[in-house]
Each structure stands twice: as C-alpha cells, then as structure tokens.
Amino acid sequence: MNKREILIAAATGATVVATAASVLAPALAGADTRVVLPSQTDTKRMGDGTLVTMSRSQERAIVNASVGGTPVHRNAAVSGQYRIRTSEPAKKIQLRAGYVVGCQVNFGGVKGQGGSGTIDTTPEPVEIKPSGGATFTLGPGQATNYYIVDTEKADDFGNEKHEPKVTWKKKDDVKFGYYNTQLTLNGCAGFAQARSIANVLVETKHATEYLVFYGRPFSLG
Structure with a gap:
C-alpha cells in the first residue's frame, strides 16, 4: 500500500509555523497519508489567579481519502494526548x-483557530452541533463536532448513561489519550478538513472558566 507522511512543524516555544501547502496538502486517492501535527x-x-496549562x-492522523473507491468518502484514524495542569488543585477539571x-470550510479564517495552541476563553463551551457518531454526512459549507470521549456512568435510576466528557475532581495534573479513533466523512465532493478541539471546564474555590484549545487543521482530501 502506498504511504506518505506530512510533517507539520512547530517552531521553538508555543508558536506554530507551517506553510499552507503543508497544512492543506491533499491526500492521494487510494493512498494512506500520515499527518504528524505539532x-x-x-x-x-x-x-x-489560578494558572491553567494545557x-x-x-x-497524528492516518488519512485515506478514497474509502469505498469514490471521492466523496474519507476516513481518518486519529491519535493524540492531552495534559491539563493547574497551579493549585482544582475542585473539578472537565x-x-x-x-x-x-x-x-476554511478553518484557518476563523478567529481563535489559528492553530498556535492559544487558549480561548468563552462564556460557554464552543460547540457546533454534535454529529452523534464517528460517521457523518456533510455538504458544502457544513461542519460538525465529533467528541471522542465516551464515559459510561449510572444515572439516578441506575441505568447506563454515556457522556462525551471526562471529569476529574481535586486534581492539579490530569492526562487523557486516544489512539486510532476512526472518523468517517461521507457526501463531501469538495475539499475537506479536520482539526482537534478541546473544551475544558476548570472549577476552583473562587472561579469557574471554560477554555477552548484548537489544533492545527489538516486535510482529509
């Protein structure tokens, strides 16, 4: 099977630099493209005064732009790790x-989504209507969020409940990772992109804030 690798480089420090050609390089039809992100x-x-470091x-992503043998089907296996640290133990980190x-959709043209690792602060989590699964259909100009977290817990009646978030209490250093999670996009005849997003809630004794952390966009073909 044909394979190629795109390395999207980062400069020293938090500033991420990459040429548009590297970031949006199209995947070859029928070939796996391995994208390494900064x-x-x-x-x-x-x-x-609490410091939150994300x-x-x-x-990384392994992209196959021709699932099903047609240009309107794309598939990506995505992996990554998050670490959230606070200067003092938080009552809750979510x-x-x-x-x-x-x-x-041009992600690079949206404010706060430059991919430099900058944290945005908003009054509530930034959210596009969730897709409800790892396979979704989009037309031109449409975008959706897919959350990779699936936490099982019992509700008030003892029934199984699934939530797209993970919660830690009384912690100052937490980690979360995922490996080869599948994203499948159908119906998009034009160019398609994806970018990671993390919505984080930090609650301390005296403050509660929502933080949004965007990743670098990459092409799905």
Missing part, C-alpha cells in the same frame, strides 16, 4: 475532546 502548549490565568502532544470536521 505539539502545543499554552497557559491561561483564571480570574482568581498541552496537546503526539497528535474535558470534552474531539474534532471539528468540515466540508469546504
């Missing part, structure tokens, strides 16, 4: 990690 780290000071590392997937 590690990213940024620190945010909350209103009460890191994304070992992020992570919703996943990917924004778009059909003929």
